[in-house]
Amino acid sequence: MTTVAVKDLTLEFGAVRVLDQLNIDIPQGEFLVLLGASGCGKSTLLNCIAGLLDITEGEVHIGGRNVTWEEPSDRGIGMVFQSYALYPQMTVEGNLSFGLRNARMPKAEITERVQRAAEILQIGPLLKRKPAALSGGQRQRVAIGRALVRDVDVFLFDEPLSNLDAKLRADLRVELKLLHQRLKNTMIYVTHDQVEAMTLADRIAIMRGGVVQQIASPDEIYNRPSNKYVAGFIGSPSINFFEGRIEGTDSPRFASGGATFDLTGYQTAGAPLRPGEGWLGIRPEMVVTGPEAASQPFTTTCHVDLVEPMGADTLVWSHVAGAPFRFRMSGQARVTAGDDITIGFSPAEGSLFDKQTENRL
C-alpha cells in the first residue's frame, strides 16, 4: 500500500523552477532516502510533502488522502529538522507535548505518550531541562521525540544528523535504523552522506536539479546506476570512466585509449549492445590485484602515481588506457608511488553509458 504519493509536483520560486514534474510513490513502512548534491531541491521536496511550502502544480497524497491543500499539522506527518528547531523557552517535556496540547488532547494521554517517547529515546531524565542544557545528540533525540509523540504514519527527516560529530552520527544512525525496525513507519530522509544513505535506505532516490534520476535499492543504485550522473555521484572514491567506442555485436568490446575491454556477458538494460560511442564505468572496488589479477578478463600493468592509505584499505591512483584510474587494495598491501603493479577486472561487470543520452546501456 502506498502511504506517500507525489504526483507531477512542480515548485517555482518566482522564475526559478526548483522541482520539475516530480513523481514518487512510497509504500507503507519504507525507508526512503533522498540523496543529491547541495541545492538540488531535497529540502524543498520535503517541505512540499510537509505542507510548509505552497506548491505550484501537482498533488501530494498521504495515507490515501489528497492533502495538497491541508495544513502541515493535519497531514499525519512528523518532521525533524537539521537545526533541531527545539522551542528554547520550553522544557524537553514542553517541547514534546506542544503538538499534542495544540491538538487539545486529554492530559493523561499526553503524559502517557511523552513517557513512552522518552523511554524509546532514553531521554527520561532530561524531561525537565531546557534545550540549552542539552548536548547535540540529546537535542537530536528530543527533536525525533517530538515527531514520535504525534503517532504519525510518516516521518520526514531533513539532514537530522549533519550537525553531529562522526562518532555520534554513526551511533544515532544505528538507533534510527532500530527505531524504524521497531515502529515500521514510513520514513523519508534527506542526507548528503552516502554512507547514511546506503546503510539506512530501503530505497534511495537520487535527485539532480529538481528531477529524480533514479529510485531503487542501494544495491541496485550502486551496481546498476541508471545513468552516468548517478554512477559518478554514488561511491567514494568515485567510479572510473573510460571514454570510447563499443564495437562488434556478437562479442561486444569496448575500445578506449588503445586498450580493448571484452564485454562478453554484459547484462544490458534493454536493447542489445550496438556499436557506438559510449562510457565504460569501473568501480574502484571491482579491481583485483596480486596473483588473481591474471585470471581476470582484463589484465594490465599500471604505474602507481599516488597512494592514500586509509587503514582498512589503501587507495591507489594510477592511469589505465590513458585515463586516470583509482582502485582499492587491502590495507595490508605494501605499495609505494612509482611501483608497477598488475591489476585485473571484469569489464562486463562495469556499467556502460551512451555517449549522448548518458543513460545506461
Place this chain on the structure above:
Amino acid sequence: MTSKSLIPNGPRPRRVITGRNIMLYGTLILVCLYYVLPLYVMVVTSLKGMPEIRMGNIFSPPVEVTFEPWVKAWSTACTGLNCDGLSRGFWNSIQILLPSVAVSIIVASVSGYFLANWKFRGAEVFFTILIFGAFIPYQVMIYPIVILLREAGLMGKLSGLVVVHTIFGMPILTLLFRNYFTSVPEELFKAARVDGAGFWGIYFRIMLPMSLPIFVVAMILQITGIWNDFLFGVIFTKPDIYPMTVQLNNIVNSVQGVKEYNVNMAATLLTGLVPLTIYFISGKLFVRGIASGAVKG
C-alpha cells in the same frame, strides 16, 4: 625576584598605570564631569531657597536644605491659567503614555511578526513604504494631521494625541520587531506549524517568550519618545490636558514675577524622572536587547 616570574607562566602580569590607561580614564572622567556637573547644579539649586540663590555660588551645596521648591513645582506653580503645578500635567502625560505605548507596541509587534514570518503578496512593497515612513521628517505632516484630527472630531482631545503617537511610532517599531523576528530561525517556525500551532499560537507561545528583550527596547524607545514629546502635545491638545513637558515649559518660561530658579530646576527634574527611572530599571535589558541581534540566544 626569582627566575620563575621571568618565564611566561599563568596569567599575564598587568601594569595598571600605562599611557593607554591614563588616556582612557582621563577621557572618561572628563566626559563624566561634562554630563554630571549640570545635573549637580540643578539638584543643589532645587534644594536652596531663593535668598541663597541670589548670592550666586551656583556650585556650592545648599546651606539650608529645603524641599519647598519641589512641593511648589508639583502642586502650586502657575502654568498659564491653572495654578496647580505640574501634577495635572503628570497625570495627563500618564494618560497619554500608557495607551500609546501599549497600543503601538502590540500593533507593531504583530505586524512585524506578520511581515517576518507569514510571507504574503506585496510584503516587500509594504515594508519599503513603512521604512520610507520612518525617514519623513514629521514636521511636514503636522498640518495634514491637524485637518485629519479635526475631521475625525479628535482635535484637542487626549485620544487624538494618543492616536498620533501610536501611528508615528509604527514605522520604527515595526522595523525593530520585523528584524528581530527574522533573526529567529525559520525552522522553529516550521516546526511549530507542523505541531499544529496557528498564527496566534505561534505568536504567543513561540515568538513572544523568545523576544522579551526586544519588547523592553521598544518600551524604552516609546516611553522616552512620547514622554519627552513637546511639539505634538502643544499642537494637538489644549491647556487643560497639556502633557507635563508643555506645562514645564509654561512654568519655566512664564514672564510674570521673579524667576524662581529653584522651582524651575525642581520642575525640570520632576519631568525627567519618568524616563530616568525606566532607564535605571531596565538599562541592562535594553543593552541586551540591542545586542541580541548579533548574538542569538
